[in-house]
Amino acid sequence: xxxxxxxxxxxLEQSGFAAAVRQSxxxxxxANVGHVVSLIFFAGAITVMDVRLLGGLGATAPGxxxxxxxxxxxxxxxxxxxxxxxxxxxEASHLVLNPVFQLKAVLIAAGLVxxxxxxxxxxxxxxxxxxxxxxPRRAKIAGILSLGIWVFVxxxxxxxxxx
Amino acid sequence: MIRxxxxxxxxxxLTGAAFAHHGWGSYDAAKxxxxxxxxxxxxxENPHATITVRGGDKVWTVTLAPTSRMSSRGATEKVIAVxxxxxxxxxxxxxxxxxxxxxxxTVDGKTYExx
Numbered sequence: 061x062x063x064x065x066x067x068x069x070x071x072l073e074q075s076g077f078a079a080a081v082r083q084s085x086x087x088x089x090x091a092n093v094g095h096v097v098s099l100i101f102f103a104g105a106i107t108v109m110d111v112r113l114l115g116g117l118g119a120t121a122p123g124x125x126x127x128x129x130x131x132x133x134x135x136x137x138x139x140x141x142x143x144x145x146x147x148x149x150x151e152a153s154h155l156v157l158n159p160v161f162q163l164k165a166v167l168i169a170a171g172l173v174x175x176x177x178x179x180x181x182x183x184x185x186x187x188x189x190x191x192x193x194x195x196p197r198r199a200k201i202a203g204i205l206s207l208g209i210w211v212f213v214x215x216x217x218x219x220x221x222x223x
Numbered sequence: 224m225i226r227x228x229x230x231x232x233x234x235x236x237l238t239g240a241a242f243a244h245h246g247w248g249s250y251d252a253a254k255x256x257x258x259x260x261x262x263x264x265x266x267x268e269n270p271h272a273t274i275t276v277r278g279g280d281k282v283w284t285v286t287l288a289p290t291s292r293m294s295s296r297g298a299t300e301k302v303i304a305v306x307x308x309x310x311x312x313x314x315x316x317x318x319x320x321x322x323x324x325x326x327x328x329t330v331d332g333k334t335y336e337x338x
């Protein structure tokens with residue numbers, strides 16, 4: 061525990077929940093494995109969506125494919141949030157000061173902003189497209205940004221332990 | 224944008240060590256130390272167990288292994304209880320003073336490998 065962190069993170073680390081995560085022989089390892097398993101599904105769903113936005117899987121109707129993959133992505137993201145919060149709480153005061161964790165948080169925010177821009181913008185134009193029709197430029201930009209950002213989020217996540 | 228993101232991430236990874244606060248990459252394996260003395264505090268917790276050891280006039284924080292590995296190697300909560308005399312061989316942190324990561328510990332003549 062470090063007092064250098066903002067009080068809310070010190071309080072989180074001192075909470076009963078965080079103490080339970082540290083003291084349980086199985087909670088932390090389970091959250092750890094759950095985080096990686098959630099990542100597998102999240103990355104898979106996101107990749108399907110991004111590849112479609114970039115014009116791949118062209119024989120499919122984009123509206124139906126994106127809707128299906130989106131459900132997987134949302135479920136997997138929920139799993140990542142729950143398991144990630146569990147892991148974070150155990151060492152919150154240290155992690156929040158970790159530069160790679162901070163970068164990861166910024167990149168997650170950037171990834172979610174990219175999602176919002178697509179969902180409230182290009183999505184409408186993309187949904188109605190027939191198989192084989194070319195994607196609007198905005199959709200391609202969203203797809204390439206998404207792939208890049210989420211790969212870096214994963215790389216940062218793995219790197220936290222080494223800084 | 225992608226290139227900028229890539230650059231900033233790479234930069235953070237390269238410079239991170241310079242201002243890292245706590246982590247696994249920041250231990251100097253070239254300068255191993257052995258700290259011997261009584262255990263002052265003991266936390267048998269995840270993600271890794273931690274003890275503090277009075278060695279001479281210093282109190283070292285010794286980072287051990289995850290609790291499941293500690294148990295499977297026989298280094299249970301009782302073995303690292305407060306008051307036990309321990310000899311910890313490991314690597315000093317390059318960031319925090321008097322903190323080390325233990326490669327192995329010896330208690331009551333028995334050595335426990337923690338890698």
